[in-house]
Structure formats: structure tokens, C-alpha cells
Amino acid sequence: QQQVKQSPQSLIVQKGGIPIINCAYENTAFDYFPWYQQFPGKGPALLIAIRPDVSEKKEGRFTISFNKSAKQFSLHIMDSQPGDSATYFCAVSRMEYGNKLVFGAGTILRVKS
Amino acid sequence: DTEVTQTPKHLVMGMTNKKSLKCEQHMGHRAMYWYKQKAKKPPELMFVYSYEKLSINESVPSRFSPECPNSSLLNLHLHALQPEDSALYLCASSQGFLAGYEQYFGPGTRLTVT
Numbered sequence: 427q428q429q430v431k432q433s434p435q436s437l438i439v440q441k442g443g444i445p446i447i448n449c450a451y452e453n454t455a456f457d458y459f460p461w462y463q464q465f466p467g468k469g470p471a472l473l474i475a476i477r478p479d480v481s482e483k484k485e486g487r488f489t490i491s492f493n494k495s496a497k498q499f500s501l502h503i504m505d506s507q508p509g510d511s512a513t514y515f516c517a518v519s520r521m522e523y524g525n526k527l528v529f530g531a532g533t534i535l536r537v538k539s
Numbered sequence: 540d541t542e543v544t545q546t547p548k549h550l551v552m553g554m555t556n557k558k559s560l561k562c563e564q565h566m567g568h569r570a571m572y573w574y575k576q577k578a579k580k581p582p583e584l585m586f587v588y589s590y591e592k593l594s595i596n597e598s599v600p601s602r603f604s605p606e607c608p609n610s611s612l613l614n615l616h617l618h619a620l621q622p623e624d625s626a627l628y629l630c631a632s633s634q635g636f637l638a639g640y641e642q643y644f645g646p647g648t649r650l651t652v653t
Contacts, residue, residue, distance in 0.1 A: 477639070520638060525633055526638075527584065
């Protein structure tokens with residue numbers, strides 16, 4: 427059973443556009459929701475993360491929106507740039523299970539110049 | 540310094556070989572992780588060490604054997620692998636093993652089993 431479902435699989439936007447990537451989870455016990463960015467040939471790197479007591483968090487051009495009742499969270503990239511072209515993974519974890527991350531399937535983003 | 544280093548970058552091995560992957564961090568982190576990532580798939584957790592003790596083994600076959608010689612080093616010993624074990628092996632570390640500590644990933648070792 428997939429613990430977190432991520433969509434879309436791939437996304438192409440024009441430079442300056444606002445790509446939105448969505449994740450949905452089933453288990454309400456999850457309490458930590460990070461987004462990771464991975465460039466080809468590199469390991470994933472943490473972009474931004476949120477806890478369920480907050481509905482939105484912004485860090486630079488990246489925003490997480492969190493809807494606890496719908497069990498969904500999404501990543502918005504403002505003023506996207508070609509350098510944002512990468513694979514994005516959402517993840518979930520539970521405090522009682524320590525720092526064990528379960529990743530979504532990933533979204534390949536391409537920002538066209 | 541927020542770097543996790545992994546060696547080698549690439550490894551090709553036969554099914555009867557024994558090899559080891561190495562991971563190092565000097566951030567004073569007390570939790571270290573091994574992940575396996577197949578092409579176009581997300582990372583999958585294999586092992587977690589917390590304070591140099593194995594905390595999680597995600598039912599990984601015994602042909603993969605982790606070792607944590609000290610708080611900065613993590614090894615993954617490989618023996619009698621199968622071609623389906625070919626993947627990118629990622630090491631990560633975090634300050635501790637509580638949820639919410641950022642995991643810092645290394646660049647990975649690209650393993651090919653022939």
C-alpha cells in the first residue's frame with residue numbers, strides 16, 4: 427500500500443510560471459512533511475518542510491500548503507527558473523518512528539526558458 | 540561543512556565479488572542512513588544507525604551488511620549480489636534520529652552488478 431501518493435509524474439512550465447506538485451497521505455499519524463529536490467547525479471536535498479499545526483510555510487520562492495482535513499500537502503514554486511528543473515519528492519514521517527522517511531514517487535519538473 | 544561524502548562514485552562488480560561502499564560525515568551527526576534508489580524511483584530506506592547502533596533494518600537481504608565503525612563513518616559491505624541490486628546507493632546523516640531533523644544526503648555510489 428502506497429503511504430503517500432504524489433502527482434503529477436512530470437510537469438513542464440514556462441520560466442516565471444508557478445508549478446504545483448501535490449501529495450496525499452492516508453495515515454493521520456504522520457507529523458512531518460518535507461519536500462526534497464534532486465538533481466541528476468546528486469543526492470536529494472531538503473527544500474522545505476512543514477508540521478501539521480501550520481497550514482502554510484514559505485521559504486524564498488518555495489511554499490508548502492498543508493490541508494490537514496484533506497490529508498494533502500503541496501509544493502508551489504514561485505517565479506520558476508530553468509535552474510529549478512529537477513526531480514521533487516515529497517515525504518512523510520511519524521515522530522514515534524524517528525526520522526524514517528517514506529517518499530512519494532517523485533515529480534520530474536522541467537522549466538523552459 | 541554540510542557535506543556527506545561517498546566512495547566510490549561508481550562500482551561495477553560481479554555476482555561473486557565482495558566489495559564495500561563507504562560514507563563519511565564530519566558534521567557531528569549521530570544518525571546515519573543507507574538508502575537504495577532505482578532509476579526514476581524514490582529512495583528506499585535500507586538501514587539506520589543511531590549512536591553507532593543499528594536501529595532499523597528494513598528487511599534487507601543478508602548479502603548487504605552495514606557497519607558503523609565510529610560516529611563519522613558508515614560502510615555497506617556487499618557480497619554475492621544479484622543484477623537486480625544494481626542501483627544508486629545513497630548515504631545520509633542527521634543530527635539525531637528524531638523526526639524533523641534534516642537528513643543530508645551524499646551524492647551516492649552508482650552500483651552495477653554484472
